[in-house]
Amino acid sequence: MAFDHIDRQILSLLQADGRMTNVDLAERVGLTAPPCLRRVRALEDAGAIRGYHAELDAATLGYPITVFAMVSLRSQAEHDLHAFEEHVGAIPEIRECHMLNGEIDFILKIVAADLKSFQDILTTHLTPAPNVASVKTSLTIRTAKAVPGIPVRTD
Amino acid sequence: MAFDHIDRQILSLLQADGRMTNVDLAERVGLTAPPCLRRVRALEDAGAIRGYHAELDAATLGYPITVFAMVSLRSQAEHDLHAFEEHVGAIPEIRECHMLNGEIDFILKIVAADLKSFQDILTTHLTPAPNVASVKTSLTIRTAKAVPGIPVRTD
DNA sequence: GTTGAAACCTCAGATCC
DNA sequence: GGATCTGAGGTTTCAAC
Numbered sequence: 313m314a315f316d317h318i319d320r321q322i323l324s325l326l327q328a329d330g331r332m333t334n335v336d337l338a339e340r341v342g343l344t345a346p347p348c349l350r351r352v353r354a355l356e357d358a359g360a361i362r363g364y365h366a367e368l369d370a371a372t373l374g375y376p377i378t379v380f381a382m383v384s385l386r387s388q389a390e391h392d393l394h395a396f397e398e399h400v401g402a403i404p405e406i407r408e409c410h411m412l413n414g415e416i417d418f419i420l421k422i423v424a425a426d427l428k429s430f431q432d433i434l435t436t437h438l439t440p441a442p443n444v445a446s447v448k449t450s451l452t453i454r455t456a457k458a459v460p461g462i463p464v465r466t467d
Numbered sequence: 468m469a470f471d472h473i474d475r476q477i478l479s480l481l482q483a484d485g486r487m488t489n490v491d492l493a494e495r496v497g498l499t500a501p502p503c504l505r506r507v508r509a510l511e512d513a514g515a516i517r518g519y520h521a522e523l524d525a526a527t528l529g530y531p532i533t534v535f536a537m538v539s540l541r542s543q544a545e546h547d548l549h550a551f552e553e554h555v556g557a558i559p560e561i562r563e564c565h566m567l568n569g570e571i572d573f574i575l576k577i578v579a580a581d582l583k584s585f586q587d588i589l590t591t592h593l594t595p596a597p598n599v600a601s602v603k604t605s606l607t608i609r610t611a612k613a614v615p616g617i618p619v620r621t622d
Numbered sequence: 623g624t625t626g627a628a629a630c631c632t633c634a635g636a637t638c639c
Numbered sequence: 640g641g642a643t644c645t646g647a648g649g650t651t652t653c654a655a656c
Contacts, residue, residue, distance in 0.1 A: 323523055326521035327520055327523055328520070329519060329520075330520045331485060331486060333647090333649085334649065334650090343625080343626090344625075344626055345626095345648080345649075346626070346649095346650080346651085346652095347625050350625095360524055360528060361522070361523060362522040362523065362524050363484070363522045364484060364486040364520070364522065365481075365483070365485045366481035366516050366519050367517040367518045367520055368478055368482055368517065368616045369515055369517050373478065373515060375618075400611070401611065404614075407612070407617065408610070408613045410535065411607065413606045414605045414606075419574075423617050450567035450568055450569045450571060451567065451569075452565045452567060453566040453567060454566050456552035456555070456564040456566060456573075457556055459559075459563070460522075461522065461525075462523055462528060463559040488632085489635095498640075498641090499640075499642080500635095501635080501640080502641070504635070505640090
């Protein structure tokens, strides 16, 4: 599926405000409501729009601590990599798990209510996981930038 | 502001589906529409809900490459840290910038259309930035988990 | 094949209890 | 928190370009 100028405008606007009404959206991109809605549905069906989410404030909701963990495994065999991913998939405080190239195998983003519960996650779930060679963690002091999603060129 | 069981249900549901209609939401949490809408507005005003966003598919939209960059600065004086944050704030491909403790000062999440444009960002914007001592980058091979937002306990 | 106009129907938001 | 009401928006149908 190819995206034209209007499609990219729609994507950009919905990324910025996921609850924008269809009539607002249509007006902004220079269409009337029905064709605009059809384009949105088509973008959803094509997988360009994966979903809509409220952005919640972690600190307000009891997760003031965000930690990045760099994990190296002893074996990089696909089976072992996959087992590790399965393992972290079941831990709700681990919000992101990215496999990287280089000496670090995975980077994890972990949220926690306090330092103690973070240590609990680390020592009871992460460090003793099978095949883990090393875990280096860094507390987030502050997040200067966290733009949801990706840049969408509309020109 | 304290959040009760219903508030947390609302947050969890809107985090999962940010475009859910208020009547649907009300039904799911066992309220009628007006008080449900009042709660949503209150959660927005309290800062628990920071906004609503469409989740776009980076690969579909021309950004198949995600890179994590670990940056160390020569000086950790607040003025220099802030200058670096300002600098990365202006680069659209840099989507996240977190200040960390430890020997790595910042971790950045960068998206790019291809390896060449990533190298361009790195060599023209990041490495020559003032006060940068070292930049280590790792390509993301795959993202095993990327749960939007934070866990919300509803029990 | 995509847009636009009109109809219908549901929802958001305000008011009052 | 719930009930009612009104105006606005979502969604479908159909005609036109």
